[in-house]
Amino acid sequence: xxxxxxxxxxxxxxxxxxxxxxxxxxxxxxxxxxxxxxxxxxxxxxxxxxxxxxxxxxxxxxxxxxxxxxxxxxxxxxxxxxxxxxxxxxxxxxxxxxxxxxxxxxxxxxxxxxxxxxxxxxxxxxxxxxxxxxxxxxxxxxxxxxxxxxxxxxxxxxxxxxxxxxxxxxxxxxxxxxxxxxxxxxxxxxxxxxxxxxxxxxxxxxxxxxxxxxxxxxxxxxxxxxxxxxxxxxxxxxxxxxxxxxxxxxxxxxxxxxxxxxxxxxxxxxxxxxxxxxxxxxxx
Amino acid sequence: xxxxxxxxxxxxxxxxxxxxxxxxxxxxxxxxxxxxxxxxxxxxxxxxxxxxxxxxxxxxxxxxxxxxxxxxxxxxxxxxxxxxxxxxxxxxxxxxxxxxxxxxxxxxxxxxxxxxxxxxxxxxxxxxxxxxxxxxxxxxxxxxxxxxxxxxxxxxxxxxxxxxxxxxxxxxxxxxxxxxxxxxxxxxxxxxxxxxxxxxxxxxxxxxxxxxxxxxxxxxxxxxxxxxxxxxxxxxxxxxxxxxxxxxxxxxxxxxxxxxxxxxxxxxxxxxxxxxxxxxxx
Numbered sequence: 001x002x003x004x005x006x007x008x009x010x011x012x013x014x015x016x017x018x019x020x021x022x023x024x025x026x027x028x029x030x031x032x033x034x035x036x037x038x039x040x041x042x043x044x045x046x047x048x049x050x051x052x053x054x055x056x057x058x059x060x061x062x063x064x065x066x067x068x069x070x071x072x073x074x075x076x077x078x079x080x081x082x083x084x085x086x087x088x089x090x091x092x093x094x095x096x097x098x099x100x101x102x103x104x105x106x107x108x109x110x111x112x113x114x115x116x117x118x119x120x121x122x123x124x125x126x127x128x129x130x131x132x133x134x135x136x137x138x139x140x141x142x143x144x145x146x147x148x149x150x151x152x153x154x155x156x157x158x159x160x161x162x163x164x165x166x167x168x169x170x171x172x173x174x175x176x177x178x179x180x181x182x183x184x185x186x187x188x189x190x191x192x193x194x195x196x197x198x199x200x201x202x203x204x205x206x207x208x209x210x211x212x213x214x215x216x217x218x219x220x221x222x223x224x225x226x227x228x229x230x231x232x233x234x235x236x237x238x239x240x241x242x243x244x245x246x247x248x249x250x251x252x253x254x255x256x257x258x259x260x261x262x263x264x265x266x267x268x269x270x271x272x273x274x275x276x277x278x279x280x281x282x283x284x
Numbered sequence: 285x286x287x288x289x290x291x292x293x294x295x296x297x298x299x300x301x302x303x304x305x306x307x308x309x310x311x312x313x314x315x316x317x318x319x320x321x322x323x324x325x326x327x328x329x330x331x332x333x334x335x336x337x338x339x340x341x342x343x344x345x346x347x348x349x350x351x352x353x354x355x356x357x358x359x360x361x362x363x364x365x366x367x368x369x370x371x372x373x374x375x376x377x378x379x380x381x382x383x384x385x386x387x388x389x390x391x392x393x394x395x396x397x398x399x400x401x402x403x404x405x406x407x408x409x410x411x412x413x414x415x416x417x418x419x420x421x422x423x424x425x426x427x428x429x430x431x432x433x434x435x436x437x438x439x440x441x442x443x444x445x446x447x448x449x450x451x452x453x454x455x456x457x458x459x460x461x462x463x464x465x466x467x468x469x470x471x472x473x474x475x476x477x478x479x480x481x482x483x484x485x486x487x488x489x490x491x492x493x494x495x496x497x498x499x500x501x502x503x504x505x506x507x508x509x510x511x512x513x514x515x516x517x518x519x520x521x522x523x524x525x526x527x528x529x530x531x532x533x534x535x536x537x538x539x540x541x542x543x544x545x546x547x548x549x550x551x552x553x554x555x556x557x558x559x560x561x562x563x564x565x566x
Contacts, residue, residue, distance in 0.1 A: 060477045062400050080404070084396055088479025098474035100493035102565065111488045115479035122484050171478065
């Protein structure tokens with residue numbers, strides 16, 4: 001079994017892609033080591049830089065200062081083809097599930113396997129799904145086995161989010177980066193989803209980094225907790241060493257988030273998961 | 285408790301919409317700008333209703349009745365209408381084959397280097413070249429292409445098919461690329477960020493995202509191709525257009541009327557097909 005990817009951040013700063021070039025980076029000079037196969041939760045109030053950290057780790061966002069090493073190599077020094085091959089070894093699950101309308105669930109889940117498939121095999125899989133049993137098994141882990149041949153735009157927000165997570169189980173990646181995987185799930189489904197991700201990552205030796213708003217969920221299931229506050233590391237501790245006082249200090253101005261209420265940003269993101277009306281562009 | 289509300293001085297109702305003056309100004313400006321255009325095009329619609337011209341128009345329209353309906357003529361119209369549909373369909377299929385690779389080459393959403401910052405210089409240059417090629421293809425009207433091809437391959441439908449293929453290839457390529465770029469790129473970008481190739485991201489993200497819009501535009505272009513093939517018939521590219529040209533030259537209004545009715549039917553058919561496909565894909 002190949003091991004997960006190891007990550008090293010050396011005084012890494014990163015800026016949100018939409019930010020103005022003069023704006024302060026969302027992640028400031030962060031130094032961090034994540035070992036191969038480690039399982040880690042990132043917590044912190046809204047705007048702390050959690051998503052930016054994940055995007056930087058996913059080689060989606062070039063650092064504005066400092067550097068990132070993935071298994072000892074700087075991805076941004078690689079030729080584009082090798083960078084793209086490296087991206088095939090990591091899996092980034094964005095908070096808004098990336099599911100095009102009209103696609104069937106089976107196709108969306110099997111899309112996780114694309115980096116390991118040739119073009120011909122992936123086109124053939126559109127005519128007849130390449131590995132129905134694997135897709136079914138992955139969905140079953142998230143209680144969605146009966147939705148295998150549904151269209152994704154006919155699922156609820158929570159179901160769509162779990163389809164996005166099931167895709168990870170199909171991907172050949174050695175690093176899973178999961179952004180707010182529970183934002184649309186009820187507590188029971190959230191526990192099931194997080195247990196599936198953590199157990200699968202452990203069983204496969206995959207490195208797992210998940211950003212979470214549910215602090216109790218992070219403490220219960222993740223051995224290591226990284227807390228971000230205004231773009232810097234507030235603390236980086238084993239879950240057992242995270243005290244009530246530290247959490248209160250971390251969420252000082254955001255106590256409603258600590259109490260587990262759905263923050264406005266997550267609710268807004270859920271609205272965005274609904275398929276946008278087709279752009280009407282005529283007169284051509 | 286009956287605390288009186290702070291008694292606000294009632295402000296007088298505005299007597300005028302403050303945006304009114306600007307609206308009138310721009311309306312006037314548009315009229316002033318349009319005037320030279322009307323002069324340049326010698327636009328004098330009132331000559332349509334002058335007594336002599338009304339007589340000519342009336343005679344032409346009266347000659348439409350009764351529509352030609354002899355069995356022999358109708359069989360010929362059916363045969364030529366079928367040929368017109370064939371020219372449009374074959375031409376549009378070739379145009380599709382021309383357009384798809386060019387579209388894929390110039391769609392920004394499928395650029396890997398543009399995922400994280402600016403697009404690399406090589407691919408950016410390639411996209412400009414492809415765009416230029418598309419402009420050249422569609423800026424030459426299909427009528428001109430047809431005149432060229434009639435000289436090369438002789439009179440007949442082949443010239444029409446080739447003419448439609450080139451001009452419509454340019455149009456399809458440009459609009460396909462615009463449709464793909466105006467859609468939501470989230471699914472496509474996520475696939476690219478997770479290491480998929482461009483074509484994989486196209487088939488699993490971009491195409492299902494935009495399928496309805498692409499299909500309805502393609503059917504609309506097929507409708508345009510039917511109209512186009514009529515015009516091309518006038519320069520000898522075959523089909524119903526060529527027969528229409530003959531009948532017009534013979535002042536045979538009845539035949540013209542029957543053929544125009546067939547065109548209306550074909551366009552209505554394309555309209556129904558498009559609506560049905562949109563519903564199926566929506």
